[in-house]
Amino acid sequence: MTRSNLILSDTQANGVTTLTLNQPERRNSLSMAMMQALSAELDKVAADHGSRVLVLRAKGAVFCAGHDLKEIREQGDQYDAQARLFNLCSRVMQQIVNLPQPVIAQVAGVATAAGCQLVASCDLAVASGTARFATPGVNIGLFCSTPMVALSRNVSRKHAMEMLLTGEMIGAAQAEKMGLINRVVAEEELESTVATLAETIAGKSSHTLKIGKQAFYRQLEMGLADAYTYTSQVMAENLQSNDAKEGIGAFLDKRRPEWTDQ
Template sequence: MTDQATPLITLERDEGVTTLTLNQPERRNSLSMAMLEALSEQLERVAADDATRVVILAASGPVFCAGHDLREIRGQLDQHAAQLALFQLCSKVMQQIVHLPKPVIARVAGVATAAGCQLVASCDLAVAADSARFATPGVNIGLFCSTPMVALSRNVSRKHAMEMLLTGELISAPRAEQIGLVNRVVDEQVLEQATAQLARTIAGKSSHTLTIGKAAFYRQLELPLADAYDYTAKVMADNLQAEDAREGICAFLDKRAPSWSDR
């Protein structure tokens, strides 16, 4: 068992990049109520942290995340309210990631299954080790991955999502990249380095611009085509009023590096 003094989520900051690490490897970093509460709390903190420009979501041990804690669920099989509270909290955390005003990159080593796969799909970007594997295997135990389906189906095509959901089979990291679940697959030995490099590249942009862009990306996906264009036209016009947009345009035309004020 994890010592009570050992945090379920560890936090590390490095030049604008904050890494949140699931830290219960002996329980396969499962999303118990306690783990979800800890993750929710840390997401709230980094959302309000001006020094954090990009977030990396990682995990300790050989498993990224095995989904919900089935031992916890088995102990509450006759407690519908407790079960609903668990899935509602999980849904809240996934939405926190989507609505976080900073980009979130999943750094995936090992297996990500069920709600663990949902966690990867909820992040804005994902870098996976070549040995990583993914699945939504709830169908194998009579519990369809209905909430993981929400994030999965917003990342990959319908038929690819349905194949994962209906078969419950593990897919490889290259296959996950092929269907759009992850962005990049790298050698496991350089996973941390490759993810950090991607994070630093993004952290070098205006954080104000990143916040505007991330929010607009997810909002326009919900809209019909004409409404999406109307909405994003206003976003761009408003964005042009920001100091960083004016600085960026001037820097480009003057052939110099921009100096961001994050405003």
């Protein structure tokens, strides 16, 4: 399979882009080729002004099984090659966080290790009731150190540590309670639920969404006072935008806003 076929891309007229991991026979593992393909597609989405929301999903019974252990074993003791692998993975996860568009993970099946990291890196996640999650690296002597970056920024410390230290699989209901995912739905309702959520978000001003997503992640890393200073500036700047003026006017005039995404 060529690199171009590893990720399937589709953008609908409503601005919802879907990227599908397309290597079910390899459990959609994050090989170098898969991550390079995903990174390239994320760059395309970021530059596409017609794309308003991104849905990330996968073909097959496994959403993503994490890194390709066969590939890692073939690298032997080549530290440089292994460092490139994990650096690329870290870059892809940051691409998702830094993407102007909101990203929704549509999870059916299993998401483990870096696959769980992939889910945690998305802004929102909806899973079927049969989905399962784990960071099982500890079971094979390779602690899930990079996955814990995204995991620990989504769930409480004790929940994150329990997943990391035990390596045990958790179900979708538990993942929802922990805050790893937003919703659990029946498998037959997964696609329609995600589509409705994506369409709802796509109906907002993309300029406003970009401002809000960027501010959300930046303020998380700040102290309380700095966060309020920063977000106050963001809101004042946001008010200068055409869409903010249009939105406020539409609300006061009791009409639907007409976004220009500016």
